[in-house]
Amino acid sequence: MSRKTLGYLLILPSAVIIIVVLVYPILYSGYLSFFETFVGPGTLVLTPVGLKNYIETIKNPQWWWAFGRTAYFVLYDILVGMSLGLGIALLLNKEFRLRGIARALVLFPYVLPSIVKALMWKWIYNSDYGFLNGLLFQLGLIKDYIPWLSSPTLAIHMVILANIWEGTPFAIIMYLAALQTIPKELYEASEVDGATPWQMFMKITFRLIKPMTFILIVIKTVATFKIFDLVYALTAGGPGGSTQVVGYLMYSTVFDSLQFGKGAAMSYILLAIILVLVFIYSRLFQMEEA
Amino acid sequence: MHNSKIKTFTDGVLIVLAMIWTLLPLWWTFQTSISPEVDLTRVPPRWFPSSINLDYYHSIFFEKIGTTTTFRASLFNSSLISIIVALISVFLGSLAAYAIVRLNVLSGQWVIFTLLFAQMIPPVILITSLYVIASRVHLLDTKFLLILVYSALQLPMAIWILRGYFQTIPREIEDSALIDGCSPSQVLFKIVLPLSGPALFTTGIFTFISSWGEFLMALVFTSSLSSKTMPVAIAEFMGRFTVDYGLMCAAGMIASVPPILIALIFQRFIIQGLTSGAVKG
Amino acid sequence: MIDCVEVPQYAEAGWALTIDEYVTPEMKKDLLPFAADGMMYKGHWYGLPWASEWKSFLYNATMLTKAGYKDPPKTWTQFVNISKKLQSSGMVKYATAWSWAGKECLICDFAAIAASFGGEFFDEAQNPLFNKGASVRALQWMVDSIYKEKITNPASIMWTETDVNKAMEAGDIAFGLRWGLPLVPLNDPSRSKTVGQWKIALMPSVDGKHPYTVSGPMGWAISFGTKHKKEAMDFIFFMADKEGAKLAAIDQGVVPGWASLYKDPELVKAVPQLDTMLEQGKFVVNRPRVPWYHDFSTMFAVEVNSALAQQKTPQQALNDAYQKTLQIKKDYEARSKK
Numbered sequence: 001m002s003r004k005t006l007g008y009l010l011i012l013p014s015a016v017i018i019i020v021v022l023v024y025p026i027l028y029s030g031y032l033s034f035f036e037t038f039v040g041p042g043t044l045v046l047t048p049v050g051l052k053n054y055i056e057t058i059k060n061p062q063w064w065w066a067f068g069r070t071a072y073f074v075l076y077d078i079l080v081g082m083s084l085g086l087g088i089a090l091l092l093n094k095e096f097r098l099r100g101i102a103r104a105l106v107l108f109p110y111v112l113p114s115i116v117k118a119l120m121w122k123w124i125y126n127s128d129y130g131f132l133n134g135l136l137f138q139l140g141l142i143k144d145y146i147p148w149l150s151s152p153t154l155a156i157h158m159v160i161l162a163n164i165w166e167g168t169p170f171a172i173i174m175y176l177a178a179l180q181t182i183p184k185e186l187y188e189a190s191e192v193d194g195a196t197p198w199q200m201f202m203k204i205t206f207r208l209i210k211p212m213t214f215i216l217i218v219i220k221t222v223a224t225f226k227i228f229d230l231v232y233a234l235t236a237g238g239p240g241g242s243t244q245v246v247g248y249l250m251y252s253t254v255f256d257s258l259q260f261g262k263g264a265a266m267s268y269i270l271l272a273i274i275l276v277l278v279f280i281y282s283r284l285f286q287m288e289e290a
Numbered sequence: 291m292h293n294s295k296i297k298t299f300t301d302g303v304l305i306v307l308a309m310i311w312t313l314l315p316l317w318w319t320f321q322t323s324i325s326p327e328v329d330l331t332r333v334p335p336r337w338f339p340s341s342i343n344l345d346y347y348h349s350i351f352f353e354k355i356g357t358t359t360t361f362r363a364s365l366f367n368s369s370l371i372s373i374i375v376a377l378i379s380v381f382l383g384s385l386a387a388y389a390i391v392r393l394n395v396l397s398g399q400w401v402i403f404t405l406l407f408a409q410m411i412p413p414v415i416l417i418t419s420l421y422v423i424a425s426r427v428h429l430l431d432t433k434f435l436l437i438l439v440y441s442a443l444q445l446p447m448a449i450w451i452l453r454g455y456f457q458t459i460p461r462e463i464e465d466s467a468l469i470d471g472c473s474p475s476q477v478l479f480k481i482v483l484p485l486s487g488p489a490l491f492t493t494g495i496f497t498f499i500s501s502w503g504e505f506l507m508a509l510v511f512t513s514s515l516s517s518k519t520m521p522v523a524i525a526e527f528m529g530r531f532t533v534d535y536g537l538m539c540a541a542g543m544i545a546s547v548p549p550i551l552i553a554l555i556f557q558r559f560i561i562q563g564l565t566s567g568a569v570k571g
Numbered sequence: 572m573i574d575c576v577e578v579p580q581y582a583e584a585g586w587a588l589t590i591d592e593y594v595t596p597e598m599k600k601d602l603l604p605f606a607a608d609g610m611m612y613k614g615h616w617y618g619l620p621w622a623s624e625w626k627s628f629l630y631n632a633t634m635l636t637k638a639g640y641k642d643p644p645k646t647w648t649q650f651v652n653i654s655k656k657l658q659s660s661g662m663v664k665y666a667t668a669w670s671w672a673g674k675e676c677l678i679c680d681f682a683a684i685a686a687s688f689g690g691e692f693f694d695e696a697q698n699p700l701f702n703k704g705a706s707v708r709a710l711q712w713m714v715d716s717i718y719k720e721k722i723t724n725p726a727s728i729m730w731t732e733t734d735v736n737k738a739m740e741a742g743d744i745a746f747g748l749r750w751g752l753p754l755v756p757l758n759d760p761s762r763s764k765t766v767g768q769w770k771i772a773l774m775p776s777v778d779g780k781h782p783y784t785v786s787g788p789m790g791w792a793i794s795f796g797t798k799h800k801k802e803a804m805d806f807i808f809f810m811a812d813k814e815g816a817k818l819a820a821i822d823q824g825v826v827p828g829w830a831s832l833y834k835d836p837e838l839v840k841a842v843p844q845l846d847t848m849l850e851q852g853k854f855v856v857n858r859p860r861v862p863w864y865h866d867f868s869t870m871f872a873v874e875v876n877s878a879l880a881q882q883k884t885p886q887q888a889l890n891d892a893y894q895k896t897l898q899i900k901k902d903y904e905a906r907s908k909k
Contacts, residue, residue: 003393003394003474004393004394004395006389006393006474006475007389007393007394007395008389008395010385010386010388010389010393010395010478011385011386011389011390011395011396013382013385013386014382014383014385014386014445014449015386017382017438017441017442017445018404018442018445018446020442021420021438021439021441021442022408022416022442022443024423025415025416025419025420025423026411026415026416026419028419028422028423029415029416029418029419032418032419032422036906038584038906038907039584039586040584040585041584041585041586041795041796044422087304087308088308091301091304091305091308092305092308094301096301096302096305100557102305102309103557103561104553104554104557105309105312105313106308106309106312107553107557107560107561108312108313108316108550108553109312109315110553111499111503111549111550111552111553111560112316112503112546112549112550113502113503113505113520113521113524113545113546113549114503114505114521115503115505115520115521115524115525115528115545116319116503116521116524116542116545116546117315118525118528119319119524119528119538119539119542120315120316120318120319120539120542121315122528123318123319123322123535123538123539124315124318126535127724127725127726128331128333128724128726128738128743129330129331129332129333129335129535130335131318131335133334134333134334134335135334137334138334145333147724147725147726147729149726149729150725150726150727150728150729150880151725151880152877152880152881152882155729165311165315168311168312169312170564173560173561173564173565174564174565176561177561177564177565219409222409222410223409225412226412226413228413228505228506229505229506229521232505232509232525233525233528235729236672236673236674237673237873238672238673238728238729238873238876239672239673239728239729239876239877239879239880240673240728240873240876240877240878240879240880240882241673241873241876241877242880242882246412247412247413247414250412250414251414251506252869254414254417254418254421255510256865256869257865257866257869260418260421260422263414263418264414264415264418264419266414267411267412267414267415267418268415270412271410271411271412271415274410274412275410278410331741529731
């Protein structure tokens with residue numbers, strides 16, 4: 001058999017799976033977004049409504065509030081998460097004896113199942129017996145135990161903290177890889193020239209890891225907009241809707257309110273926004289480079 | 291110079307702090323899982339358990355009441371599904387990657403495109419229609435459906451990793467085999483694949499870890515013990531039995547064993563897998 | 572298992588089958604009216620009652636006696652005073668906790684407390700009435716109990732019934748509402764640290780004369796997709812007929828819907844204070860039985876929860892809920908016409 005035929009045969013199973021399970025449903029969802037759905041016994045009743053789902057979502061303040069909150073998550077993830085990641089990467093880049101073990105340990109928050117992470121943090125934040133309360137109380141920093149997840153202003157930040165903890169390893173590993181491509185001679189040379197550590201950092205490290213910074217910003221934006229597991233398990237969107245993020249709102253629209261069409265429309269709107277953001281990022285990056 | 295000694299000392303302290311930051315939640319969960327019940331309601335809590343209590347673990351492994359049998363069943367489902375998905379992804383992924391790299395079936399652009407797109411789509415787009423479609427063909431609440439869906443989600447990444455690795459295998463090895471009279475498929479199976487141990491392994495590890503921890507799709511597509519996976523079981527416990535934290539922390543630790551072992555033993559593969567794409571392109 | 576609030580929606584959508592043919596006249600006579608009512612919609616039966624329950628008001632008699640109180644509070648004012656005394660004497664950190672997470676459990680509590688204030692939830696034509704008068708005061712009281720009087724554990728706004736149950740069992744709180752036959756699990760030494768300490772009393776109210784609580788009958792129903800209707804019905808009878816119900820009551824504290832069981836000597840022996848419970852059972856309010864209840868409930872719970880989280884004033888939250896309820900009702904009627 002010819003090489004071409006073999007090639008097609010080899011790629012066929014993968015292509016079939018991807019098309020049937022990914023491509024077709026994505027298109028079908030788009031189709032569903034133009035309908036209003038009603039679940040009857042054993043059937044899904046579809047009523048065409050044109051752009052109604054899209055317009056209602058855009059006019060819905062609940063959607064924009066959820067979007068804003070999710071963007072808030074992304075902001076923290078990028079500003080705090082990436083900085084923390086870079087800091088720890090710089091540390092792990094140095095030579096020390098247990099470096100191998102340290103690098104393995106640092107992976108833990110990345111590999112653990114997300115629900116286990118939610119479980120851990122929920123217990124830490126427990127208002128009556130949790131670790132955070134216990135620690136702060138023993139250190140004398142608080143007089144009374146604080147119900148972390150029950151206060152609207154606090155709850156979202158506690159979830160953000162858990163999310164940052166979860167996302168740090170990825171930033172660490174990626175920055176570490178980038179740092180290792182920087183030749184030591186650059187540092188040695190600038191030290192000879194009398195540069196301060198801060199100058200060395202800004203002029204060498206920071207500049208040379210810019211491509212990685214860009215990649216991380218894109219990946220983290222896309223990933224954090226999808227956030228769901230933590231919110232579902234820690235707060236279910238509460239208290240008072242203060243941790244309602246788009247992922248949870250969409251899930252609830254489809255599986256609690258059984259409005260498949262509307263949920264589909266929301267997800268396409270989100271996709272459009274994400275694509276626009278990525279486009280803006282890449283334009284900014286290109287301008288930086290030039 | 292004493293300057294560098296201070297610097298080394300500060301670095302050391304910072305590294306320890308970073309490790310504490312990373313491991314504290316896990317350590318606290320572990321500590322809870324072996325604490326006697328009376329410790330758990332102590333205010334403020336103890337730093338180390340007053341005595342070692344293995345009741346929770348015992349309960350999970352041996353007790354026959356509802357919650358723990360559900361958990362055991364879900365562990366079985368998760369293991370089965372994750373392993374099968376890993377095998378499928380590695381096998382089909384390497385076939386496809388080889389076809390792309392050596393047999394010029396599709397340009398590499400397609401791989402990048404599919405991968406990026408698969409990452410960017412909000413999962414709700416997929417689960418909404420998949421739910422409707424799956425219910426029509428009566429595939430809801432089956433392990434088969436999860437295996438199918440997870441494989442589809444992991445294949446782009448698998449193909450990406452394997453393609454990257456195949457590109458580093460010198461063509462001469464394959465070319466000389468072809469000249470010697472091997473068919474292209476023989477080259478793939480007898481030469482390229484055996485040489486690709488690390489990449490196959492990396493792909494398998496990533497796929498396993500992703501499938502092991504996947505939550506949203508499992509939540510939507512499963513309902514009974516015949517397909518319920520570990521994350522869904524744990525989420526249910528958190529909703530219904532939030533208050534038995536000793537038991538839940540034990541369950542959490544057990545659920546963490548496979549990923550932790552993988553991270554400890556195969557950290558190089560994981561790190562390589564994550565960075566292979568980014569650094570190259 | 573189907574909850575009474577789900578019956579209208581499931582019936583309208585055709586998700587549950589009618590079981591009229593299995594309900595005999597004797598059964599109809601022996602079932603407690605509100606239990607039967609919970610399983611019916613527009614004259615048809617959709618399930619057999621299982622947990623025909625309401626939320627009972629419980630107090631830790633041991634703690635109250637230690638603090639010098641012989642009787643449980645009859646009015647909310649007494650409730651607040653006793654709570655403060657219990658807290659200041661160090662017996663509990665918070666005298667009470669509630670299941671006020673932004674879910675159905677919150678609506679149950681609100682319905683009960685509003686009724687005890689003399690307020691109304693919905694009128695007979697299913698029009699919302701909760702943003703006027705006593706109901707608003709009830710919500711204000713709930714908010715004050717957390718922030719002003721400080722007798723309610725603030726974590727309550729994220730708690731469900733399970734959390735409250737555990738707090739009661741652990742002796743962390745002195746007052747609580749609980750479904751079912753609450754003394755059965757509370758006196759179970761394998762789960763409770765406060766065996767024998769709890770007693771049931773009638774719900775406190777503003778004037779001591781409106782001890783209203785909320786009902787929540789649940790039952791066993793058959794989903795439309797079943798191919799084994801007869802077997803399903805057999806199972807339902809096994810679980811929920813008089814024998815099954817009696818066993819469930821004694822072992823798990825599931826409240827039976829059969830009136831005759833309450834005189835059954837075995838049951839009376841196994842379940843203390845059955846008479847107080849029956850007395851409370853006379854003062855029960857139901858949540859509205861409308862097919863759009865699910866959408867209403869999701870919205871209403873979030874609104875009330877945001878008042879409890881002090882993001883809105885009670886009046887504001889209830890006004891917003893009022894507007895949204897009218898919209899939900901309108902939307903449902905428009906959708907179901909197609």
